[in-house]
Amino acid sequence: MKSRQDRLIAIAMITPSLILLAVFVYGFIGQTLYVSMSDWGRQAALALDPDISFIGLDNFRELFTGLLDVRFRQDLVNMLAFSVLFVAGCLLMGLVLATLLEQGIRGEGFFRTVFLFPMSLSFIVTGTIWRWMLQPRGGVNVLPTLVGLPRIEFAWLTSRDQVWQWNWQDVPQILGILAAVTCLVLAARWWLTGGRTKAVVAGVLAAAALVWTFTVAVRIEVLPFPEYHGFNLALIGIVVAAVWQMSGYTMALFLAGLRGIPDELREAARVDGCSWWQMYRYVELPLLKPIIWSAVIILGHIALKAFDLVFVMAGPDNAATSVPAISMYLTTFRGNQFGKGAAIAVVLLVLVSLLIIPYLVSTFRSRGEA
Amino acid sequence: MEVHRMKPRWSLLLIGTLLSILLVAPTAALAQATGEVEIFSWWAGDEGPALEAIIREFEARHPGVRINNATVTGGAGVNAKAVLKTRMLGGDPPGTFQVHAGQELIGTWVIARRMEDLTFLFEEQGWFDVFPAGLIDLISTEEGVWSVPVNIHRSNVMWYIPENLERWGVSVPKTWEEFLEIAPVLKAQGVIPLSLGENWTATHLWESVALAVLGPEKWQQLWTGELPFTAPEAVAVWDLFGRILEYTNADAASLSWQQATDMIVTGEAAFNIMGDWAAGYMATTLGLEPGKDYGWAPSPGTEGIFMMLSDSFGLPVGAPNRDGVLEWLRWIGSREAQDIFNPLKGSISPRLDSDLSKYGPYAQSAARDWQTNVIVGSLAHGVVANEQFMNDFATVMEIFLATRNSQAAANAAQAIAIQSGIGR
Numbered sequence: 001m002k003s004r005q006d007r008l009i010a011i012a013m014i015t016p017s018l019i020l021l022a023v024f025v026y027g028f029i030g031q032t033l034y035v036s037m038s039d040w041g042r043q044a045a046l047a048l049d050p051d052i053s054f055i056g057l058d059n060f061r062e063l064f065t066g067l068l069d070v071r072f073r074q075d076l077v078n079m080l081a082f083s084v085l086f087v088a089g090c091l092l093m094g095l096v097l098a099t100l101l102e103q104g105i106r107g108e109g110f111f112r113t114v115f116l117f118p119m120s121l122s123f124i125v126t127g128t129i130w131r132w133m134l135q136p137r138g139g140v141n142v143l144p145t146l147v148g149l150p151r152i153e154f155a156w157l158t159s160r161d162q163v164w165q166w167n168w169q170d171v172p173q174i175l176g177i178l179a180a181v182t183c184l185v186l187a188a189r190w191w192l193t194g195g196r197t198k199a200v201v202a203g204v205l206a207a208a209a210l211v212w213t214f215t216v217a218v219r220i221e222v223l224p225f226p227e228y229h230g231f232n233l234a235l236i237g238i239v240v241a242a243v244w245q246m247s248g249y250t251m252a253l254f255l256a257g258l259r260g261i262p263d264e265l266r267e268a269a270r271v272d273g274c275s276w277w278q279m280y281r282y283v284e285l286p287l288l289k290p291i292i293w294s295a296v297i298i299l300g301h302i303a304l305k306a307f308d309l310v311f312v313m314a315g316p317d318n319a320a321t322s323v324p325a326i327s328m329y330l331t332t333f334r335g336n337q338f339g340k341g342a343a344i345a346v347v348l349l350v351l352v353s354l355l356i357i358p359y360l361v362s363t364f365r366s367r368g369e370a
Numbered sequence: 371m372e373v374h375r376m377k378p379r380w381s382l383l384l385i386g387t388l389l390s391i392l393l394v395a396p397t398a399a400l401a402q403a404t405g406e407v408e409i410f411s412w413w414a415g416d417e418g419p420a421l422e423a424i425i426r427e428f429e430a431r432h433p434g435v436r437i438n439n440a441t442v443t444g445g446a447g448v449n450a451k452a453v454l455k456t457r458m459l460g461g462d463p464p465g466t467f468q469v470h471a472g473q474e475l476i477g478t479w480v481i482a483r484r485m486e487d488l489t490f491l492f493e494e495q496g497w498f499d500v501f502p503a504g505l506i507d508l509i510s511t512e513e514g515v516w517s518v519p520v521n522i523h524r525s526n527v528m529w530y531i532p533e534n535l536e537r538w539g540v541s542v543p544k545t546w547e548e549f550l551e552i553a554p555v556l557k558a559q560g561v562i563p564l565s566l567g568e569n570w571t572a573t574h575l576w577e578s579v580a581l582a583v584l585g586p587e588k589w590q591q592l593w594t595g596e597l598p599f600t601a602p603e604a605v606a607v608w609d610l611f612g613r614i615l616e617y618t619n620a621d622a623a624s625l626s627w628q629q630a631t632d633m634i635v636t637g638e639a640a641f642n643i644m645g646d647w648a649a650g651y652m653a654t655t656l657g658l659e660p661g662k663d664y665g666w667a668p669s670p671g672t673e674g675i676f677m678m679l680s681d682s683f684g685l686p687v688g689a690p691n692r693d694g695v696l697e698w699l700r701w702i703g704s705r706e707a708q709d710i711f712n713p714l715k716g717s718i719s720p721r722l723d724s725d726l727s728k729y730g731p732y733a734q735s736a737a738r739d740w741q742t743n744v745i746v747g748s749l750a751h752g753v754v755a756n757e758q759f760m761n762d763f764a765t766v767m768e769i770f771l772a773t774r775n776s777q778a779a780a781n782a783a784q785a786i787a788i789q790s791g792i793g794r
């Protein structure tokens with residue numbers, strides 16, 4: 001039983017940090033939200049008493065449907081492509097490295113350090129090194145000439161080629177179909193696990209999303225002209241550098257996970273006649289699932305907030321590799337458009353929250369159950 | 371207020387003393403400034419020694435003043451400008467700060483009423499007579515003159531290696547049409563006709579092309595709003611620019627301006643258009659001999675026009691130690707300081723009475739042009755457009771580099787000109 005005094009002390013202890021958090025985190029988030037809905041950035045943006053008025057969601061509308069913000073929209077596409085490739089690359093590399101080290105090779109400690117070491121560098125350093133290596137007229141492109149082969153012609157970081165193009169006008173339909181598919185998957189899962197009522201609700205939602213997509217969404221005019229976005233090949237260079245930096249970290253996570261699997265489980269599987277592959281596929285991988293989730297969340301939010309690596313490797317004005325964080329910095333601090341810059345920051349915050357909040361909720365819930 | 375309460379003879383005495391100080395010992399009176407003056411700039415690295423030289427000389431002349439040389443590194447002030455903005459917004463202005471003369475200062479800080487009018491300083495020092503009128507126009511508004519220019523760089527210069535051109539059998543093009551005629555000849559020999567670097571160097575090339583197509587008057591009209599970006603001749607700039615880009619290197623986006631200059635030095639490329647800091651780079655860093663190992667000419671179609679950019683210092687409202695800062699501004703505007711600073715920085719002095727014997731061969735030729743040519747301002751370096759326009763223009767450039775659609779680029783440029791208040 002806690003005494004009254006204990007409780008008072010506890011409150012006194014956490015109050016300062018609560019106040020600091022309230023002001024410097026949540027207060028400033030609030031201020032950014034307010035700025036994002038203002039037109040701060042017209043003419044005399046830097047005046048002592050700038051002329052700011054409230055304009056609601058205009059900045060956001062402009063970012064997603066304005067004629068001039070094509071760069072921001074491509075930035076979003078770049079960011080998604082980068083996040084997916086970066087997370088997938090790190091998971092794959094990390095898993096492979098961890099599995100190899102797990103075999104009990106000699107000098108494991110040495111290799112562990114070697115693979116983990118890149119993580120101790122800052123993205124600025126990694127970016128500078130890889131910028132040199134990926135110079136189109138030097139670095140890795142001339143490596144084959146050392147053994148008499150022709151040089152590689154790929155324009156790392158500078159290519160302007162795009163693949164998998166799609167039209168920004170189709171975004172409402174794409175979102176609608178995505179929502180429908182998600183609902184259908186959920187419905188199927190609940191149906192199989194016995195949650196019949198939930199499954200029916202999800203099914204109805206899926207149907208509604210589909211109906212909405214093919215009646216309303218097809219008629220929404222996001223832009224007055226088709227605008228194509230796709231995956232910029234120049235991003236591959238950035239992904240390579242980022243994976244190089246962070247795969248050691250995922251390796252460490254996976255290694256810890258693999259080490260944490262009780263030997264009894266493995267022995268039991270071996271007694272049942274498991275092959276190496278079956279053991280890996282049906283015993284070890286499923287037990288790594290929580291670690292995979294943590295890795296996805298951690299790497300995912302690093303990817304969404306990517307700034308320094310891209311800035312150093314490709315420069316601020318290389319639209320082929322630009323990400324929203326860079327646009328936010330340039331719009332705000334170079335272009336003096338504080339309102340629009342804040343709007344980009346809010347979009348980023350929402351995207352990161354979309355990733356973090358479900359994770360936090362599930363963590364708290366499982367802790368509550370335990 | 372105090373003066374009114376004084377007895378008449380006391381005030382006479384005071385006026386007499388003041389007069390005698392002003393008349394008899396002006397230098398003694400000026401030397402009375404004391405305390406610390408903070409100078410905020412992005413001149414570190416290669417450009418640091420030039421600033422340090424005039425700081426040393428200033429401190430020797432003003433023993434009471436200590437200079438706080440606050441530099442924030444980063445090319446073209448990328449980082450320094452962000453730091454400056456947070457400081458100014460936070461009510462902590464430096465004594466004086468480096469800024470590109472022209473709209474980069476006027477469209478950002480003057481319009482925000484954060485700068486003091488320096489007309490009195492220009493009158494006091496007689497600067498209206500020694501700085502060219504074209505330059506004074508670029509750093510003034512109707513309300514006043516806003517900064518003291520310390521150097522001049524030229525933007526519209528074409529660089530080449532004379533020996534290489536001879537070997538390839540081409541001569542320096544006088545117009546872009548001539549360039550487009552000789553470019554295939556160079557290409558056939560495996561030479562890149564024109565080397566190019568990252569985004570801002572493309573804007574740098576664009577302004578030279580635009581100046582050639584439009585001429586100085588229409589170029590200025592673009593920035594006063596009299597000539598819209600969507601006018602046929604302004605669209606023609608993008609058309610020509612697109613044709614020129616066909617003869618540039620494909621990996622431009624990853625090259626710095628130095629690497630683009632290196633391409634002509636190593637013979638990979640024939641020509642490069644860059645500001646005259648390239649002369650400093652080739653002469654000082656690469657050890658080439660001006661006029662012999664490398665040559666220069668006004669960029670095609672801009673003979674007799676000097677597209678300038680300039681670093682300058684202004685006086686922020688509420689600057690700590692205003693007297694000390696004014697003393698610094700008087701010093702950097704003087705012929706003496708500018709002739710110490712510019713030869714080291716690789717630029718020329720904006721003053722018409724500068725001592726040319728202190729400069730190298732390239733700078734001497736540039737200084738002669740400066741004193742005789744038509745002067746216009748550069749876009750890529752902050753003279754003719756405000757920061758919002760420049761920031762958005764980088765995006766317009768990216769759109770054009772990716773799509774090569776002249777009309778779309780012109781429309782976008784016009785849209786951002788309206789948004790950023792060009793000509794308002």
